[in-house]
Amino acid sequence: MYEHDVIVVGGGGAGLRAAIAAQEAGADVAIVSKLHPVRSHTGAAEGGINAALQEGDDWELHAYDTMKGSDYLGDAPAVETLAQDAPEETINLEHWGMPFSREEDGRVSQRPFGGLSYPRTTYAGAETGHHLLHVMYEQVVKRGIQIYDEWYVMNLATTDEPDPNDRECYGVVAYDVQSGAVEGFKATQGVVLATGGPGQAFDHTTNAVSCTGDGHAMAYRAGAPLEDMEFIQFHPTSLPSTGVLISEGVRGEGGILYNADGERFMFEHGYANNSGELASRDVVSRAELTEINEGRGVNDEYVHLDMRHLGEERIIDRLENILHLAEDFEGVDGLVEPMPVKPGQHYAMGGIEVDENGQSCIDGLYAAGECACVSVHGANRLGGNALPELIVFGRRAGYHAAGGDLGTAEIETGYGEDVEDEDSVDLPVAPGEAGIATDDGVAADGGVTADAEGVLERAVETEQSRVERLMNKDDGVQHAEIRQKLQNAMTDYVNVFRTEEGIKKALRIIRECREEYQDVYVDDPSRTFNTDLQMTYETRNLIDVAETIALGALVRNEFRGAHWRQENQIRDDENWLKHTMVSWDDGEPSVFYRPVILEGDEKTYEPKERSY
Amino acid sequence: MRGAQSPVDEKETESGETDQTTVDDTKLDGETVLIKVFRYDPEVEAKQEPRFDDFHVPFEKGMTALDAVIYARDEYDSSLTFRHSCRQAVCGSDAFFINGKQRLACKTQISDLDHPVRIEPLPHQEVVKDLVVDMDHFYDQMHAVEPYFQDEDLPEGELEEQRQSRENREKVKMSTRCIWCGACMSSCNIAAGDNEYLGPAAINKAYRFAMDEREGEEIKEHRLRILEQEHGVWRCQTQFSCTDVCPKDIPLTEHIQELKREAVKKNLKFW
Numbered sequence: 001m002y003e004h005d006v007i008v009v010g011g012g013g014a015g016l017r018a019a020i021a022a023q024e025a026g027a028d029v030a031i032v033s034k035l036h037p038v039r040s041h042t043g044a045a046e047g048g049i050n051a052a053l054q055e056g057d058d059w060e061l062h063a064y065d066t067m068k069g070s071d072y073l074g075d076a077p078a079v080e081t082l083a084q085d086a087p088e089e090t091i092n093l094e095h096w097g098m099p100f101s102r103e104e105d106g107r108v109s110q111r112p113f114g115g116l117s118y119p120r121t122t123y124a125g126a127e128t129g130h131h132l133l134h135v136m137y138e139q140v141v142k143r144g145i146q147i148y149d150e151w152y153v154m155n156l157a158t159t160d161e162p163d164p165n166d167r168e169c170y171g172v173v174a175y176d177v178q179s180g181a182v183e184g185f186k187a188t189q190g191v192v193l194a195t196g197g198p199g200q201a202f203d204h205t206t207n208a209v210s211c212t213g214d215g216h217a218m219a220y221r222a223g224a225p226l227e228d229m230e231f232i233q234f235h236p237t238s239l240p241s242t243g244v245l246i247s248e249g250v251r252g253e254g255g256i257l258y259n260a261d262g263e264r265f266m267f268e269h270g271y272a273n274n275s276g277e278l279a280s281r282d283v284v285s286r287a288e289l290t291e292i293n294e295g296r297g298v299n300d301e302y303v304h305l306d307m308r309h310l311g312e313e314r315i316i317d318r319l320e321n322i323l324h325l326a327e328d329f330e331g332v333d334g335l336v337e338p339m340p341v342k343p344g345q346h347y348a349m350g351g352i353e354v355d356e357n358g359q360s361c362i363d364g365l366y367a368a369g370e371c372a373c374v375s376v377h378g379a380n381r382l383g384g385n386a387l388p389e390l391i392v393f394g395r396r397a398g399y400h401a402a403g404g405d406l407g408t409a410e411i412e413t414g415y416g417e418d419v420e421d422e423d424s425v426d427l428p429v430a431p432g433e434a435g436i437a438t439d440d441g442v443a444a445d446g447g448v449t450a451d452a453e454g455v456l457e458r459a460v461e462t463e464q465s466r467v468e469r470l471m472n473k474d475d476g477v478q479h480a481e482i483r484q485k486l487q488n489a490m491t492d493y494v495n496v497f498r499t500e501e502g503i504k505k506a507l508r509i510i511r512e513c514r515e516e517y518q519d520v521y522v523d524d525p526s527r528t529f530n531t532d533l534q535m536t537y538e539t540r541n542l543i544d545v546a547e548t549i550a551l552g553a554l555v556r557n558e559f560r561g562a563h564w565r566q567e568n569q570i571r572d573d574e575n576w577l578k579h580t581m582v583s584w585d586d587g588e589p590s591v592f593y594r595p596v597i598l599e600g601d602e603k604t605y606e607p608k609e610r611s612y
Numbered sequence: 613m614r615g616a617q618s619p620v621d622e623k624e625t626e627s628g629e630t631d632q633t634t635v636d637d638t639k640l641d642g643e644t645v646l647i648k649v650f651r652y653d654p655e656v657e658a659k660q661e662p663r664f665d666d667f668h669v670p671f672e673k674g675m676t677a678l679d680a681v682i683y684a685r686d687e688y689d690s691s692l693t694f695r696h697s698c699r700q701a702v703c704g705s706d707a708f709f710i711n712g713k714q715r716l717a718c719k720t721q722i723s724d725l726d727h728p729v730r731i732e733p734l735p736h737q738e739v740v741k742d743l744v745v746d747m748d749h750f751y752d753q754m755h756a757v758e759p760y761f762q763d764e765d766l767p768e769g770e771l772e773e774q775r776q777s778r779e780n781r782e783k784v785k786m787s788t789r790c791i792w793c794g795a796c797m798s799s800c801n802i803a804a805g806d807n808e809y810l811g812p813a814a815i816n817k818a819y820r821f822a823m824d825e826r827e828g829e830e831i832k833e834h835r836l837r838i839l840e841q842e843h844g845v846w847r848c849q850t851q852f853s854c855t856d857v858c859p860k861d862i863p864l865t866e867h868i869q870e871l872k873r874e875a876v877k878k879n880l881k882f883w
Binding site: 035036038043053087091095096099100102103104106107108125131135138139141142178208210242244245330478479480484522524526528529 | 654655686687689690691693694696698701702704705721740744751760761766772774775777778781784785788791821824826
């Protein structure tokens with residue numbers, strides 16, 4: 001058994017920032033990650049980091065833009081914390097040597113981004129995430145922080161009191177991908193989940209193959225609610241054949257979208273008469289799909305993003321990476337022809353419910369980055385707000401987990417008196433474990449008798465026996481088949497445009513996937529680098545996460561931010577200014593709601609029409 | 613010690629054979645492509661002797677070498693093992709030896725390759741299993757050059773940034789693009805013969821800092837001292853193999869040469 005004060009799961013931007021903060025607060029911290037940190041998907045972020053750095057800008061404007069972008073489903077304490085802390089965190093990166101793009105006077109450059117009232121997106125070419133990830137990793141190396149890379153975290157070691165608010169997390173169970181050894185990692189102070197997004201629940205996604213919602217699923221099964229999972233951002237400009245992302249920076253610099261008829265549809269068809277291409281991402285994605293659905297798509301599949309008029313010099317200076325991506329993954333030269341683009345799954349606004357200190361309702365369990373929902377992004381994330389979230393809330397979670405004082409959080413977590421139950425969901429099938437999870441989730445001890453070692457040992461044994469079962473089974477279904485079926489269902493029915501009928505179809509297919517998963521087996525008999533086993537674990541996580549996304553999409557019968565419902569195409573503030581919580585309750589999901597917090601430190605954010 | 617060296621030399625000679633042909637995509641559409649993939653697993657009896665397995669993969673326009681091995685794994689043999697993640701040439705996980713050259717599989721179009729396509733692990737690194745090599749030595753070399761920014765004096769005030777000219781940012785730009793894929797190190801004959809040689813990636817990492825004007829002169833001298841050691845920049849014999857294989861087009865050899873010149877200049881100063 002390994003032991004540290006703080007265990008950070010995941011080595012992307014949020015995890016690395018959390019580890020640095022935990023160490024600075026005096027903790028012995030270790031990062032456990034299924035990838036070597038520099039392989040993390042933070043590296044694929046292109047656009048930039050929103051931070052009110054310049055005179056004339058103000059954190060309050062950043063907070064306002066973020067709240068408006070969230071379609072009034074962000075919690076004010078989270079949104080204001082993000083906007084207040086982002087400048088210092090961004091300059092901190094500069095002090096760590098981040099190669100930001102620069103102005104003539106040598107200061108860091110900032111550019112316009114969708115939904116922003118001031119050009120506050122700080123960037124390093126069109127590869128900001130790559131630089132952020134590497135700079136942060138460099139700092140982790142400098143500080144000698146222990147990294148267990150290519151260790152796959154399989155489950156959390158938590159107690160099993162009936163009320164998740166009474167539970168405690170004592171560590172994690174992980175297996176060494178290189179050797180196959182299953183080991184316990186005891187965390188005496190806290191576990192920070194920084195496992196990234198669940199994009200692999202969808203077929204067409206900008207997300208890496210590793211983005212399988214592992215943290216989401218582990219926290220969920222341990223009893224922490226998943227919040228606002230229905231809000232999935234579909235990025236308007238992904239390459240059609242692979243889903244590779246073309247940065248919003250292209251539009252920020254002046255790139256234009258055209259339909260097959262050569263119309264600049266964002267204006268000419270009235271989708272966003274003021275902001276055009278720089279309207280919020282959900283607005284642009286719906287516009288593109290409407291154009292395609294109404295027969296004005298190129299090859300009925302995509303639209304064109306044109307940046308040729310920006311000129312070679314400016315493109316090379318600020319968007320060079322985009323030229324390489326378009327060339328390598330679509331065979332298109334962005335200097336001489338427009339690039340084909342269509343919406344692709346990009347980001348999950350929702351995640352593990354945490355407060356502004358990164359803490360979930362389970363004692364000792366934290367989350368930060370895309371896997372967490374603080375909630376900053378509400379119903380829609382603004383471009384350039386993911387990277388500041390990583391560093392701001394990564395730092396806070398790591399610091400707090402290490403015992404640092406950040407004051408009492410204003411955001412409440414877990415099931416409690418202020419929540420509203422949902423007991424009338426019209427479900428097409430019974431969701432939930434379908435018998436696969438009988439030895440799952442929380443450690444069986446629980447209550448006052450459970451000491452940390454006992455809980456951890458039990459969790460290790462559970463995972464060891466699961467591995468044996470999967471490896472000893474000789475036939476059945478393989479993970480790849482189940483995963484593909486799940487991904488197709490989500491992209492077909494829980495995409496940009498959603499209907500009750502479609503979502504119910506998805507829920508039925510998800511249920512089928514669960515049942516098929518009972519018969520899953522791992523064909524590769526080797527203990528060495530068994531990716532078959534790892535992907536089988538990941539697929540189970542994807543099933544759980546996909547179900548929460550579809551459930552949230554089913555109950556929220558309104559149109560807010562990224563979530564559009566055919567049956568009720570208006571934002572319904574009277575009934576829906578509340579967060580959707582899906583909680584794993586005795587082996588099946590239950591839904592409840594928690595009101596959104598619109599009262600900020602000094603002002604209240606009054607919901608206004610979100611027009612661009 | 614785990615693993616065997618992939619039989620590199622045989623491959624290199626084979627890749628020069630003339631019976632292979634380039635096929636254009638239009639002809640390939642609807643056809644299958646034969647990929648020959650290196651297999652090895654120290655634990656599984658049938659795979660303890662390294663061998664090549666043939667997979668016939670249906671071709672689709674735009675298919676990359678990564679797409680092909682993913683198809684082979686998901687449809688034919690789930691034990692086929694390789695690292696991959698982002699699919700867009702930024703995570704650096706999937707550098708393989710494809711038709712005798714180090715390439716990132718995700719940005720290698722099948723239609724640009726001779727057929728059949730041979731896919732092997734990176735040469736000169738220990739094979740863990742199939743296409744997975746042990747990267748520890750590569751990481752050790754990267755860490756050996758103090759790969760982190762060292763400031764001499766930061767500006768006063770939390771929100772005060774260090775200034776950097778556009779020219780200077782431009783100078784280090786290419787060097788900052790490294791994705792740690794290991795292709796350069798694997799291609800380098802010197803690194804193959806001298807295990808302690810820092811290698812092109814690590815030297816480039818040092819270049820990234822040594823040339824950044826935000827680090828002061830003293831730190832630059834410290835960095836040059838690290839690079840001048842016996843297994844540092846002077847080992848490079850400018851064969852350009854690293855530059856040739858770098859998937860991010862980093863002018864590695866030029867960077868190494870420039871550091872040699874800087875080292876000479878620094879030493880002259882003390883004469």
